[in-house]
Amino acid sequence: MSLLRALQFPNLNRNLSRQSEVGMKMKSKIMIKRKVSGLVGCGMIAFCTVATISHGADSDAQFNHWFEVQTNLHSWSADFTQTRTLKVLNQPLVSTGKVWVTPGEFRWELGQPVQTIVLRQPDQLLIIYPRLKQAEKYPIGAVPTGPIKDALALLDATLPRDRATMEKNFRLLSATETNSMLQMTLQPRSDSARKFISEILIGFHTNDFTIAATEMEFADGSTLRNDFTNVVLNQPIDPAQFEAKLPPDFTVVEPLKQ
Numbered sequence: 517m518s519l520l521r522a523l524q525f526p527n528l529n530r531n532l533s534r535q536s537e538v539g540m541k542m543k544s545k546i547m548i549k550r551k552v553s554g555l556v557g558c559g560m561i562a563f564c565t566v567a568t569i570s571h572g573a574d575s576d577a578q579f580n581h582w583f584e585v586q587t588n589l590h591s592w593s594a595d596f597t598q599t600r601t602l603k604v605l606n607q608p609l610v611s612t613g614k615v616w617v618t619p620g621e622f623r624w625e626l627g628q629p630v631q632t633i634v635l636r637q638p639d640q641l642l643i644i645y646p647r648l649k650q651a652e653k654y655p656i657g658a659v660p661t662g663p664i665k666d667a668l669a670l671l672d673a674t675l676p677r678d679r680a681t682m683e684k685n686f687r688l689l690s691a692t693e694t695n696s697m698l699q700m701t702l703q704p705r706s707d708s709a710r711k712f713i714s715e716i717l718i719g720f721h722t723n724d725f726t727i728a729a730t731e732m733e734f735a736d737g738s739t740l741r742n743d744f745t746n747v748v749l750n751q752p753i754d755p756a757q758f759e760a761k762l763p764p765d766f767t768v769v770e771p772l773k774q
Contacts (some may be wrong), residue, residue, distance in 0.1 A: 521720045574698050585725040588589050591618045594727070594747040599625065613743075621758040628668045635760055642760050651760070666709040689715065711735060 549689040569739070593616045600609040613626040624634040633644040641654040659665045699719040704710050717731040726749065731741040762768065 543745050588750070590750050591616075591753050592727070592747060592749050593617070593751070593753060595746040596742045599739075599741045599743075603736065603738060616753050616757050618753055618758070623757050635758065637758060637760070644762070644766075645686070646762070649766045650765055651732050651762055652774055653768055655769045655770070662708055664704040666704070686716070693722065697728055 522544050529681045560639040562571060562606065562649045593614070596612065596616055597612065600611075600613045602609075611626050612628055613630075615625075616623045620636075620638050622634075624632075626632040626634075631645065631647055633642075633646065635642040635644065639656055639697075641656065643652045643654075645651065685705060687705055689703055691698065691700045698717050699717060702716040702718065704713050704716070712735055713732055714735050717729070717733075719728040719730075720726060721728055726747045729743045731739060733739050
């Protein structure tokens with residue numbers, strides 16, 4: 517299994533197992549190129565945004581206030597509902613899960629019971645499939661220049677500190693405020709990243725500036741949306757959440773070395 521497929525839809529191969537053989541072949545060809553961009557879509561862009569807003573003073577003030585809040589943000593966790601649409605499927609795939617984030621580390625658990633765990637550690641990325649007793653390891657330093665490295669750079673910006681930092685990764689396409697929610701549509705600045713990710717929408721509540729939703733549109737028209745609930749900010753997170761405790765009977769592979 518390649519990095520591109522697991523990062524796009526880590527749990528998709530389980531959900532598609534009941535589809536036709538033709539559908540499986542189509543899925544393999546499509547997902548192989550989108551695995552890395554989808555991990556960004558898992559919600560690690562939850563606190564990513566863009567550096568320049570030119571769509572009105574009110575939105576610009578809200579945006580600046582949002583960054584002021586981020587200055588004091590050290591961790592966050594939430595429940596989420598993930599909705600994925602693919603042209604090879606007639607109905608969207610809907611899953612629920614949990615996420616924990618601190619600077620440089622995160623843990624995503626998708627499915628109930630958990631079917632996929634995506635674990636970002638300082639020096640590596642792990643994708644764990646508990647039901648299959650399998651795990652994939654991707655050393656961060658070994659990622660070659662290209663779309664994978666670009667996407668991981670976006671992941672590292674999950675707790676932005678200033679607008680200038682975010683300007684390196686995104687440009688703003690639009691910003692609108694409706695029903696006490698500010699929604700921003702962004703575009704990756706990297707040419708290689710845009711080959712996979714067309715647009716990123718981020719929505720947050722204007723009363724407390726907590727994350728509400730993220731949605732990604734991919735170059736082929738498929739989408740990945742996360743709606744967040746029960747968001748908790750700046751509460752201690754057990755360091756064990758970011759440790760990989762793999763039983764001895766798990767098979768661990770390093771696809772980048774193959």
